[in-house]
Amino acid sequence: MQATIVHESRGRMRLRLRQKNISIRQADLLETWLKGQPWTREAVVHERTCCVIVTYTGDREAVLSALGAFTWAGAESSVTLPGHSTRTLNREFQEKLVGKVAVKAATTLFLPAPLRIARIVWHMIPFLHRGLRCLGHRQIKVEMLDALSIGISVCRRDFGTAGTVMFLLEIGELLEDWTRKKSVADLAESLSLHVDRVWLKTEAGEVLTSIGQIRPGDWVVVRAGSVIPLDGMVEEGEITVNQASLTGESVPVAKRRGGAVYAGTVVEEGECVLEVKQATGQSRYDQIVEMIQRSEQMKSAAEAKASNLADKLVPYTFAGSLVSLALTRNVTRALSVLMVDFSCALKLAMPLAVISAMREAGREHITVKGGKFLEAVAKADTIVFDKTGTLTHACPRVAKIFTFNGKIENEMLRLAACLEEHFPHSMANAVVEEAKRRGLHHEERHAKVEYLVAHGIASSVDGEQVRIGSAHFIFEDEKCVIPEEERAKFDALPPEYSQLYLAINGVLSAVICISDPLREEAREVLSALRVLGVRNAVMLTGDSPRTAAAIAEQLGVDAFRAGVLPADKAEYVAALRKEGHTVLMVGDGINDSPALSEADAGIAISDGAAIAREIADITIAADSLWELVRLRQLAMALMRRIRNNYRFVIGFNGALIGLGVTGILPPTTSAMLHNLSTLGVSLHSMTALPQKKQD
Known part of the structure; x- marks a missing residue:
């Protein structure tokens, strides 16, 4: 990386790249690469100014050396970018917002009155169409209230009010759309797989390879208990796949040669070689976004309550406007009531509060x-x-190994590691790690390995039946026996350790004592x-x-x-x-x-x-169980925020209706304040939740 240090303090530096500009993709690539470095605490890349801000730990010279060795080509091969970029989303909405404001200013300042009126009339057609469609479906919804208020203003030849209301509604819709998409995108990113390496099958054997180097057509090996990292097609082997995270199916699905598998699903049993069809991870991102947007069953009761209440309040707003017109005979006051509804804020703020809380939780792992x-x-x-x-x-260690029936300690550990390496449980990992520490190589000598959940493992090695697992599995289920002459040794096993029992041909051969602090x-x-x-x-x-x-x-x-x-x-x-x-x-x-x-x-x-x-x-x-405490704090803070949102939305919009009925607020002001309050409560819902310890 060719860059100049613009400012530096302890553990933080700001750099400016020595190139005139960088693309959005390059900015995402550099930021993702930086966040993947072991010394990075936080990294931000500003594509407009070509500036990079890095907060780091460790040796400064090591950081500078890594930055100096950075190349765009190297990052492309080692980093996998999601198919959707939050940076692109932000740029798109910035341009739309600036465009709308610029067009509004230009038409107001420079367009002659007849053309300005014609533009307003043309502009109101989509709003009227949405309102008439609601009427056709016999629904009183927000779109009908908007259409009615705009239509009445135009009929009264109050084109300024109609134009301002439409402009405020469009700005509000744009900002609401951005807040929702931004929150969903951030949450989807936090739920992405973030798989760094996979087992690539080559002519030379299996090679642990960066996922960024995997291309469509490559063959990848996936084993029982592992997440499928990429979309693909089964080429070898037979597996059962848990697809509940994507399809909601509670029963594992069998996949054979030619069967399609999807990133993010889990292999419950078996082993397979899959041919990669989608290497970018984009499909997984799309599936997560779809899950967030469509999974009604994942909504909280508070969200559902907000949505139902919002729909129920719209007819009351409409009725309030009619009552105001009947009592005051003042169309302006009736329009002021129509400009205000509870639906927008309730329907937007509550889900945003939940999504933002989920995103904030994601930032804390x-x-x-x-x-x-x-x-x-x-x-x-x-x-x-x-x-x-x-x-x-999660990383217990083997403390002691007691052998029986004349067996050798290292050989029993080697055998146990050979079986346990296939199953990612903490006690299994302890056995495998102890074999590594002792330099014991445990090549595949066994036949098919059968894993019995919460019991143990059954297999055969060199023609001998081998069982390893709990005391219940070994002595009750498998009816293995303890050598009679070693009964005293068995009874003296230290009780403070967790124990794995290894039996060969029905006779206890070793007890592996595992320290589980x-x-x-x-x-x-x-x-x-x-x-x-x-x-x-x-x-x-x-x-x-x-x-x-x-x-x-x-x-x-x-x-x-x-x-x-x-x-x-x-x-x-x-x-x-x-x-x-x-x-x-x-x-x-x-x-x-x-x-x-x-x-x-x-x-x-x-x-x-x-x-x-x-x-x-x-x-x-x-890393720490303290995250359970933080999770509880976040959840309780979220429920407080939802309750506070209810109070604010009902109270503020109720006040606007009251001020409109009394004639204090004109329609344009009511519309502006209503949209600003909706935007305000939505943006507040996106802010960090307070870290209050108890409710």
């Missing part, structure tokens, strides 16, 4: 898939936690949630009752359940809801998916299983 889930978070009185990877760190912030987070109104905190775990009781005491939860299976978790959550509780479920694994679906709002940890993230209604980052 919290992904929310619908307004009703934020409302559920605000109302929740009970929160249920899975233990492993949620209340404990609690998150340091967990107890304080639970206390903070109680301050914010959550009355019950429950822990669910597959551990033994003795281990679960010890952990529950450390955390300070209100209740716990030990030795639970996925179905047990879901049934427990369902039982709480039947008792009248609003329940949040927090989990990270494949086995948490049924409970996440059953809760009023399911919350997944971002580095957990892909299927859990897709099924969950909300996803939080894995």
